[in-house]
Amino acid sequence: MQFTSRDVAQVEPTWKQFVPSATLEDVDPHRFRFDWRSMELGATTVLRYDLAAQVHARTQPDDQLLVCRVDAPDAQVWSHRQTLHGGVPWITDGAQVDATWERGARVRAIVFDRTHAETALRQVTGDDRVQLKATGLSPHSPADAERWGSMFSYLDGTLVEGEALDPLVMKELERHALMLTMTSFSTTFSDALRRPSQRSGAPASVRRALAYIDDNAHLPITIDDVAAAAYMSTRGLQYAFRRALDITPTEALRRARLDGAHRDLLARNGASVATIARRWGFSNSSRFAAAYREAYSMPPTLPRT
Template sequence: MVTDAHTTAFQSTDADTIGTYLSDAYGAGMQVRSSEQRPLLRHRRTHTTGFDVDAIAQSATLDFQGEPLPTVVIVATSTARLHRTSGDSDRRYGPGEICLGAYPGLPFTCTWSPGELTTCVLDPAALAHVAAPAPGRHTPLIRFTSLDPLSPAAAAHWRHTHSYVTELLTNSEAAASPLLVATAAHLIATVTLTTFANTALTDPTIEDRHDATPTTLRRAIAYIDENAARDVTVADIAAAANISLRALQLVFRRHRDTTPMAYLRRVRLDHAHHTLATADPGATTVAAVAARWGFTTPRRFAALYRGAYGVPPARTLRDTP
């Protein structure tokens, strides 16, 4: 269960110290050579269970030789340029591009020109949880088959999601909400799986279609209704309904013309509506109620609320008897 987010910072002008720090930060040995005698590197990490978001800036050209990474590292360049090799991939990246740091289980080399970039470090377990198969079955290891995004649109969507999640984690009120932070972890894991080619199965099988029945839908809905206040993932819902993740998506699409998470969002919206309608306007805020029920930004919450109830949430709170 995700409980909090916290930030650490590092700065050094010694290449050996930088190499030791980055080896510890990314869990893999790295040898670093610098084009300058005293390269300045600044590293800021926001950490929470399941993933980290890092902002890094440095003043020299750094050459890395890295051992296999135990995590999935997504690199997004800001002003820096990279030349990265891993396995059969030998690519150069300019400002504004994204890529995976290395193939799973393979070493990598990288030349990083002066400038800024960000990294997102994902625990493989977070990816496996998002792509979990039917309950009781072995979860296969997810392997990425390309280090580059599937398309420019997919890359843009990943960057947008990364910015959104980073902003969320740096908001002290949002970062203190376990439900919001957990939602961020699931979101970044999901968008990573849809951005880079990988071995996770996505199409429903014959068994999935057979399992997508009104009975399994009722089990899924009952679980959502009873656990809306908890950190609920699509994998949790599928397990409660005793079907695969693909069957769960199919049954909601077939019988409700929606998705499991969209249904969960509507249930939470109804709870938020009840909270606003019965709360003391002097003791709570719309933002606090939105965060309590897993809505990551007040603006998005207000738009959903107005669409569902025809009035802004602030009016419901203000008009509370």
Template sequence: MADVLSLRQSGFDAVEQTWREFVPSARLRDPGPEGRAELAWQSAALEGISVVAYQLTGNVRSAIEPLSQLMACRVATDSGWVGAPRREYDVALPWASSGAVTEAGWDGPATVRAFVFELDHAQEAARRMSGDDGLMLEVLDPAPRNAAAGAHWERAHSYVLAGLVASSRTGTPEPLLESELRRHALHATLTTFCTSFADALERGGQKRPAPLSVRRAISFMESHAAEPVTIDDIAVAAGMSTRGLQAAFRRAMGTTPTEYLRGLRLAGAHAQLKEGGPLTVAEIARAWGFAHPSRFASHYRARYGRSPSETQRQG
């Protein structure tokens, strides 16, 4: 279950200490005796990833060098700047780093959103996605590929943080949902920025149909749909890269493995709804990996022609 932290603090020392719990290299330059900092913080942490969102008001000068981490961040402010020692970034867009120093400054309020991945975890996941066991994950350019990609990353951040916070409130571990959110955060980051992951994808494309591998993937999904498996786990079980599996699956089945797995999970939720029982529709949706009830209801209605609540009432 995600470890969620919400707090408010004053003073640069307290603010810096909080941020260093997530990025040990984080530091704030002392603004002098008159300087003040006001922090409103929220974060959610799972193994290998922390999702951070905070508002920091003050005369701020900060620096981060995320060693052994992959970090993607957006500093939204009307009165500041973000950049590396020899390059200024567009404050309207997020940026990423796998070790390079990034500095920022502002006078007044700023809203900061970040994914902080442990580099070893992210690299292992990227290797499974790409099928390249030798991939050394690094950020090649801190800027997003374009503004649309940057906007996609911000939506992904909001989605993942909201999902983890809501999951923590249930008081019950939801490993399937957490696994999906962790992967969504990493995939959004790796596809938003220019990284070595993109090169690995180009090298790892599947060139020939693989019906046996597709059958293995289907068998694995049918056996593990209720477990926190991802498309990368399915590709490993099928003996191919994630990208190769996607290409082979589309050729053989006319759909994607993600859509097929979603169908299996919808079927599992459908069966559970028909049984009745004490769980709410939202609880059943989350148990089958759907973070937002409205999206679950939309997928469910498209497949079964009625709402989840109607199925639960009518059987």
């Protein structure tokens, strides 16, 4: 969704579609201008907007996890917990956060469905007791804030209006956004990662995981799906692969997809190199070419007829 409006009555309902708790207060209608862009990424929404107005905005999400960054020269952001800083991302799973600015601001935000995110994190940790909560509002460090901003810029540049992404790529992008966010901020996910990982049954589990990868590498599966198929947590699968094969499950899945792309290139089925790369989950052509060259000591080219 992408639009520009000067109508306050149109803007707030649109905003509430994605952040139901959001409200606009003390808006100057004579200076109001709203440039909105939002993209769906599975159960996650990536949104960016420029709001030219004197504004007091308020949000208090219920069934969502909201990560937001407000860039404005005079932005003030606060909650009852602490004073935040304009230009630095913050996270809330229910704590009320207010923001004000006088002239205009650019806002970047990612909205996670809380139930979906919690299910994904339980799979990663192998702990069904994990309840997803933000235990602080600010990133761990300036470096974490910078990483989150870089991740958002990458998503914003990748999710082009009107251009459909391969489901495999979309699922990986959604997982990347969730994992980087969870490790950049203080959450219960960080606590769960510090607990001992599951380590039993590695050889049989690794075999099940490899068989699942071989059968499904052409589909939009993630490492969480592989772990579930092997009846393990994602952390347990990581440990089992390291112990048994000295590689990560991600490396195994990447090799399987490279093998699939290699077979398709040799088959000369009429598809271009870029199409074959996307089919196997490689959205960046230069990275695909580098990985292919490393694996097969040659560039990814179609055989001559």
